[in-house]
Amino acid sequence: MAAAQYIGVDIGGTSTRAARFSGDNHIPEMKTKIPTQASKGVEAVLQRIEMAIREVAGDQLQQIAGVGMALPGPLDPHTGVLINAPNLPGWENLPLQRMTAERIGRPVFIGNDANLAALGEWKFGAGRGHDDVLYLTVSTGIGGGVIAGGRMLVGARGMAAEVGHILAIPDGPLCGCGQRGHLEAVASGTAIARLARAKLKAGDGSDSKIWELASGDLESVTAAVVGAAAVAGDEFAQRLIVEAGTFIGRTLASLLHAFNPSIVIFGGGVSMLGDVILDPVRSAVRQNAMSDAYWRSCPIVLAALGDDAGLVGAGALAMEETSAHRQPVGPS
Numbered sequence: 001m002a003a004a005q006y007i008g009v010d011i012g013g014t015s016t017r018a019a020r021f022s023g024d025n026h027i028p029e030m031k032t033k034i035p036t037q038a039s040k041g042v043e044a045v046l047q048r049i050e051m052a053i054r055e056v057a058g059d060q061l062q063q064i065a066g067v068g069m070a071l072p073g074p075l076d077p078h079t080g081v082l083i084n085a086p087n088l089p090g091w092e093n094l095p096l097q098r099m100t101a102e103r104i105g106r107p108v109f110i111g112n113d114a115n116l117a118a119l120g121e122w123k124f125g126a127g128r129g130h131d132d133v134l135y136l137t138v139s140t141g142i143g144g145g146v147i148a149g150g151r152m153l154v155g156a157r158g159m160a161a162e163v164g165h166i167l168a169i170p171d172g173p174l175c176g177c178g179q180r181g182h183l184e185a186v187a188s189g190t191a192i193a194r195l196a197r198a199k200l201k202a203g204d205g206s207d208s209k210i211w212e213l214a215s216g217d218l219e220s221v222t223a224a225v226v227g228a229a230a231v232a233g234d235e236f237a238q239r240l241i242v243e244a245g246t247f248i249g250r251t252l253a254s255l256l257h258a259f260n261p262s263i264v265i266f267g268g269g270v271s272m273l274g275d276v277i278l279d280p281v282r283s284a285v286r287q288n289a290m291s292d293a294y295w296r297s298c299p300i301v302l303a304a305l306g307d308d309a310g311l312v313g314a315g316a317l318a319m320e321e322t323s324a325h326r327q328p329v330g331p332s
């Protein structure tokens with residue numbers, strides 16, 4: 001008998017990607033990427049999601065065991081309702097699981113994109129073989145996922161592991177969520193860029209390589225520009241990255257106390273700077289952990305699946321959910 005087939009869909013503010021997976025392989029057999037066009041409204045986006053699913057399913061839609069969907073923003077995976085999505089205007093309290101299942105006639109499951117990236121890295125990436133995994137993604141925002149005792153932690157209403165919204169500085173800078181001083185507001189790519197622009201505007205770093213990389217235009221200073229300058233040895237840029245890494249490392253020490261993982265995986269564009277940011281993360285962990293037992297045998301590593309983590313995780317969600325309710329299919 002042919003291995004079961006699953007579809008993963010990763011819905012972002014800009015583009016939506018879908019892929020078909022077979023059995024326990026994370027290499028997609030079919031893959032597509034389309035613009036989400038969120039501004040056209042919910043119905044138009046749902047139509048496009050359906051199109052993407054049908055495209056990767058080909059003539060095998062009836063053989064698809066399940067479809068997993070990774071979405072930004074808080075959602076309830078138990079009820080299949082998206083609570084809201086910051087990058088998708090008008091998407092509020094949407095029973096997305098039911099709406100999509102009705103369109104395609106296959107079982108559908110939804111999950112938070114950072115949670116599903118954690119699931120993907122655990123099942124098929126850097127976290128393979130571990131039962132306790134902490135995953136953090138540092139890009140425009142900061143998100144994460146927790147695997148505890150071989151299960152993904154979702155929480156009572158499915159909103160657990162929002163590691164970017166842990167308090168870092170009381171009454172600190174405004175966070176995207178509306179509160180102040182959260183980790184995301186002081187250490188995300190957005191925060192690094194904002195801080196760099198403010199310092200440069202105030203006259204700091206007048207000889208920084210950032211000016212050259214941004215062609216002298218303050219508005220062109222992004223986290224990627226700061227990161228490139230830091231990697232090239234620019235001290236002003238390095239200080240900004242070290243500061244962000246230190247905030248992340250302090251929070252991570254608390255997360256190690258709470259979850260005691262055997263591996264910590266960093267994904268997202270800012271993390272891909274590698275040791276420039278991960279070394280300050282590691283030293284802040286060492287300075288703040290209550291015992292070296294928390295970090296001595298807990299490597300802090302880079303994600304292995306890159307941009308595909310959410311997509312692979314969405315496929316893994318469909319696989320987990322459809323196999324959880326029946327006997328495992330063994331070799332026959």
Ligand SMILES: [Zn+2]
Binds near residue numbers: 164165175177178184
């Ligand atoms: Zn926040």
